[in-house]
Amino acid sequence: MESSRGSLVAESLEALPLARSLAGPSGEVLGVAPGPIPEAEAARVPADRIRVIDPAAPPGASTAGAAFSLVEAAQDSNASLVLVVGSARGRELAGRVAARWDAGLATGVTEIRPGTQGWTVVRPVFGGRATQELALEGRKAVVALRPHAFSPGSAPSTPPVIEHRAAPTLPPLATGGGVSAEAPVEAGSGPSLAAASIVVSGGRGLRSAENFHLVEELARSLGAAVGASRAVTDAGWRPASYQVGQTGQSVSPQLYVAVGISGAIQHLTGMMSSRVIVAINSDAQAPIFRVSDYGIAGDLFAILPALTEEIRRVRGGPSAPASR
Amino acid sequence: MEIVVLIKPVPEAETRLRPDRGGAELDPAGVKFVLAGYDESAVEQALLLKESAPGTTIRAVSLGPLARSEEVLRAALALGVDHATSVEEPPGVAHDPVQVARMLAFVVSRYSYSLLLGGKQSGDEGSGCVPSAVAEFLGVPDFGSVTDLKWDPIAGRFTFRQSLERTVLSVEAPPPVMIGLQQAWNDPRTAKLPMILRSRKAPIDRVPRAEVEALLARHPRPAVRAVSFRLPPPRMGARMIEYSSPQDAARKLVRLLTEEAKVL
Numbered sequence: 001m002e003s004s005r006g007s008l009v010a011e012s013l014e015a016l017p018l019a020r021s022l023a024g025p026s027g028e029v030l031g032v033a034p035g036p037i038p039e040a041e042a043a044r045v046p047a048d049r050i051r052v053i054d055p056a057a058p059p060g061a062s063t064a065g066a067a068f069s070l071v072e073a074a075q076d077s078n079a080s081l082v083l084v085v086g087s088a089r090g091r092e093l094a095g096r097v098a099a100r101w102d103a104g105l106a107t108g109v110t111e112i113r114p115g116t117q118g119w120t121v122v123r124p125v126f127g128g129r130a131t132q133e134l135a136l137e138g139r140k141a142v143v144a145l146r147p148h149a150f151s152p153g154s155a156p157s158t159p160p161v162i163e164h165r166a167a168p169t170l171p172p173l174a175t176g177g178g179v180s181a182e183a184p185v186e187a188g189s190g191p192s193l194a195a196a197s198i199v200v201s202g203g204r205g206l207r208s209a210e211n212f213h214l215v216e217e218l219a220r221s222l223g224a225a226v227g228a229s230r231a232v233t234d235a236g237w238r239p240a241s242y243q244v245g246q247t248g249q250s251v252s253p254q255l256y257v258a259v260g261i262s263g264a265i266q267h268l269t270g271m272m273s274s275r276v277i278v279a280i281n282s283d284a285q286a287p288i289f290r291v292s293d294y295g296i297a298g299d300l301f302a303i304l305p306a307l308t309e310e311i312r313r314v315r316g317g318p319s320a321p322a323s324r
Numbered sequence: 325m326e327i328v329v330l331i332k333p334v335p336e337a338e339t340r341l342r343p344d345r346g347g348a349e350l351d352p353a354g355v356k357f358v359l360a361g362y363d364e365s366a367v368e369q370a371l372l373l374k375e376s377a378p379g380t381t382i383r384a385v386s387l388g389p390l391a392r393s394e395e396v397l398r399a400a401l402a403l404g405v406d407h408a409t410s411v412e413e414p415p416g417v418a419h420d421p422v423q424v425a426r427m428l429a430f431v432v433s434r435y436s437y438s439l440l441l442g443g444k445q446s447g448d449e450g451s452g453c454v455p456s457a458v459a460e461f462l463g464v465p466d467f468g469s470v471t472d473l474k475w476d477p478i479a480g481r482f483t484f485r486q487s488l489e490r491t492v493l494s495v496e497a498p499p500p501v502m503i504g505l506q507q508a509w510n511d512p513r514t515a516k517l518p519m520i521l522r523s524r525k526a527p528i529d530r531v532p533r534a535e536v537e538a539l540l541a542r543h544p545r546p547a548v549r550a551v552s553f554r555l556p557p558p559r560m561g562a563r564m565i566e567y568s569s570p571q572d573a574a575r576k577l578v579r580l581l582t583e584e585a586k587v588l
Contacts, residue, residue, distance in 0.1 A: 004490045044399055060486065060493045062465035063456060087489050088444075088452075088469040092504070095453030098422050099460040104548055105421050107451045118553060125449050130341050131554050132349070132449065134419055138546030144453070179493050195489035198587075222588075240508070241471075246337055246361060247508035250450065255587040272556070278577065279562055283331045294580055295562030296573050306570035310578050314588075320453065 001033050001045075002085040003056075008033070010039050010152065011085045011195070015145055019083050020046050022112065031160065032073045034066050044157040050160045053167050060179030063089060067096035070167045074101055074140075081119065084144040088194065094144040104136030107144035110273075119143070127250050128273030146252055146273075147199050157286025163310070193244065196225030198255045201244050203229035203267075205260020205281055205300060209237035214304040215259050221311040227271075229250065229261045245270040258301055263288030282302070325380040325475065325498075327370045328437045330428060330455070331400060333357035333392035334447040341555060348550040350448075357388075359396040361445020366505050367400050367471055368512040371440055374404070377475050383407040385431055387424060390429050394528055401523035402515035408526070412533040414540060419449070420548035425457030427536045433462060439482065444506045452504070459502040467495060468504035510511030 001012040017174060029083050031047035035056020053069045072094065074082050083104070084094045091107045095160035098105035104118060110131075111122035119136045123146070125132045136143075180237045200222065202215035212232070219226045227249070228242040244251055246269040261267060263279070263286055271277070272291065279288040284297035296303055335341075335355045344351035359367065367384065374380040385399040386393035390412045397408035411431050417423040432440065440459070445452035452468070459466035473484040479496070486493040487506055515523070565580075567573035582588045 009490070052492075059491070060495045062459070064460070064465060067460065089488060090468060091445075091452040092456040092468045095421060095425065095456035096460040098453070099425055099457040099551070100542070102422070102545065104546065105451075105453060105457075106548075107429065108423075109451050118546065125553075126335075126341060126447075127450070129555070131549040131552075131556065132419075133554070135547070135549040135551050137549060163351060177496075177497070192489050238344055243508075246447070247365070250445075255581065255585075269337065276581070276587050277562075284564070289562040289564070291559050292562035293585065294577060295564045296567070296577060297564060298567075298570070302570040303573055306574040307577065308572070310574035311588075314578055314582070 001031050002087055002090060003033060003035055003037055006035065006037065006056075008037055008045070008194075009087070011087060011090075011147050012048075013045070013152035014148070014150040015083045015085055016046050018112070018145070018150045019081075020153065022081065022114070024160065028077065030073060030077050030079070032070055034069070034284030038091050040129075042162060044155040046153050046156040047158055047160045049163060051163050051165055054164050055167055057167065058179065063093045063096055065170055066093055067100055068170060069165065070097050071101045072165070072168075080139055080141070081143045084142065086145040086147050086149075091144050094142050095241070096144040099202055101140060101142065103140035103142045104138045105142045106134055106136060108146045109143050109144045110142055110149040112296065124252070124273040127246060127269030128271065129269060133283060147195060148252060148254055148275075175280070191269045193227055193242075193249045193251050196251070197253050198222050198224035198257075199227050199244070199253045199271070200224045200257040200259065201229060201261060202228035202259045204231040205262075206232070206237075209235070211301070212237050214308075218257070218259070218304055218308045218311070221308045221315070222255075222257075224255075224257070225253075229264075229267050258288050258292070259304065261288055262286045263291060280307075325373070325377050325439065326435070326437045327380060327382045327439045327441060328375060328432055328435055329366050329370045329382060329384045329405070329493050330432075330440065330442040330458070331359055331363040331367065331384055331386045331396050331402070332448075333386065333388045333396045334360055334363070336360065341420070343555070349553050354487055356358055357392040357395060359399040361447030362445060362505055363447070364443075364512055365398075365508045366441045366443050367403055367440060368509050369505055371404050371513070372474055373439070373473070377477065381406045383409060385409045385411065385428065387411040387427055388413050390530075397528055398526070399515070399521045401526045402520045403513060404519070407529070409529040409531060411531045412538060414537050416547065417540065419453050422457055422479040422546065423540060423543075423545060425454050426461060426543060428454070428459045429461035429540050430536065431456065431531050436544045438501075440464070440500070440502040442502070442504055444470075444504040451553065455502050455504040462502070464500050464502055465497060466502035467497065469506040471487060471506050473503060473505070493512060502583060556575050565568055
């Protein structure tokens with residue numbers, strides 16, 4: 001499990017019901033929390049036991065310590081499968097745990113089932129342009145899950161038993177690093193790209209930096225993260241951290257809305273594994289429509305404010321200021 | 325400062341992907357393998373550090389079928405990397421990140437380094453877990469999703485930012501350290517012709533396949549086997565929404581997303 005500022009992150013709750021169903025009625029699910037979590041949160045976790053590592057590693061520490069604790073938990077419980085939250089740190093952690101525990105390893109996994117030996121997993125590759133199915137044939141496997149690929153479950157009828165373990169003391173050479181500052185992601189811009197379940201991205205079709213707020217307002221109405229095509233970040237309309245695509249972020253949200261984005265390979269490699277893709281573009285022939293589920297061809301300067309207004313209406317949020 | 329950069333040959337971005345005859349792997353016929361994506365950025369980052377810290381040397385290490393890894397190593401040499409090591413990949417381990425990391429750690433451990441650099445993920449399979457597994461084998465700390473990497477010569481530390489999902493950390497770490505680079509420059513430098521010509525003749529240190537095979541034989545593992553390589557079902561193309569006004573388009577789209585796609 002992963003936590004942020006003392007609370008479990010949403011993706012942790014996606015891993016546990018999956019663990020429960022893979023373990024079967026007689027199997028045991030052990031959740032490992034990388035630091036103390038509130039009791040009310042622990043009660044919602046569908047695990048038999050939760051092992052709390054205390055104290056939590058300081059932010060900015062290498063994943064070496066967490067890997068040590070996770071391998072210890074896997075050995076203590078004679079586990080056959082370690083599921084890891086598929087965040088950026090989760091993938092790093094998965095690499096360390098598999099190396100240390102000498103287990104099979106796959107990351108970015110969207111499907112997992114028992115194989116004839118070990119586990120069979122499916123994962124998007126080439127930024128979602130293809131999928132790869134792998135057989136992890138050993139008795140032990142580490143699998144990092146793709147965020148949003150699995151549903152969070154409901155709270156268990158019996159809350160898990162909590163146990164505490166001391167955090168390991170590792171040589172400084174293995175842990176390294178200290179944090180000099182910490183800032184929440186893009187204050188005010190909503191959830192970050194990689195963790196978001198909805199992403200709204202803008203492209204060259206917005207014509208200028210001054211128009212990009214139309215994308216941000218739509219994103220705000222949806223509670224979505226804001227992304228951009230390379231054309232936008234290259235032109236400096238938004239920082240490089242907004243870029244979705246081959247040289248930017250890979251995202252796989254439930255809903256991806258591409259506004260004024262033509263659909264170059266550079267961009268498609270990075271968002272093609274989104275579940276539902278909506279394209280809004282003035283050019284009805286734009287390649288983005290070929291890979292989208294729903295399309296609106298037309299004047300995005302008229303459509304975006306109307307869409308933002310409609311979503312606010314449906315969601316019962318505050319009404320939009322008069323559109324320009 | 326001594327920097328080791330790990331680079332992987334990956335298919336060119338424009339490659340038309342298709343499964344091979346067995347259906348388990350990407351068909352490599354006609355595919356050009358290049359230095360690209362985050363790995364290309366890692367080389368660029370190493371060169372920027374070298375420019376800021378005179379006396380720095382950079383070694384690129386690449387694992388893969390020999391012809392492919394030496395091609396990307398020559399690309400790195402042409403960009404200004406000083407030394408190159410190719411590791412010939414034995415068959416059957418390409419999909420096993422742990423064995424890949426074991427081989428890379430084995431090779432890297434013969435060099436002295438204060439910084440190990442890699443892309444945060446490769447441009448093809450993109451598993452993003454090899455750098456940390458290499459770090460685990462070597463017993464060095466690792467940091468992924470890194471941007472703004474700098475060397476502070478007075479403090480003798482690297483400073484960088486780590487862009488995680490919910491937070492951006494400013495981190496200082498003493499060498500040695502493994503860094504998985506998040507930053508991508510859309511326009512990294514390109515090689516100049518004289519450097520390209522020189523790189524064609526530059527020596528590449530080769531780690532013979534027998535050496536890594538002996539390593540793997542000492543650490544046998546159950547296989548990670550490719551079962552299938554599939555292209556997503558061709559999307560039928562967008563269902564285009566017909567509308568009488570922007571408000572009408574908005575209402576229709578929201579209704580479809582709520583009732584049909586069920587994503588709102």
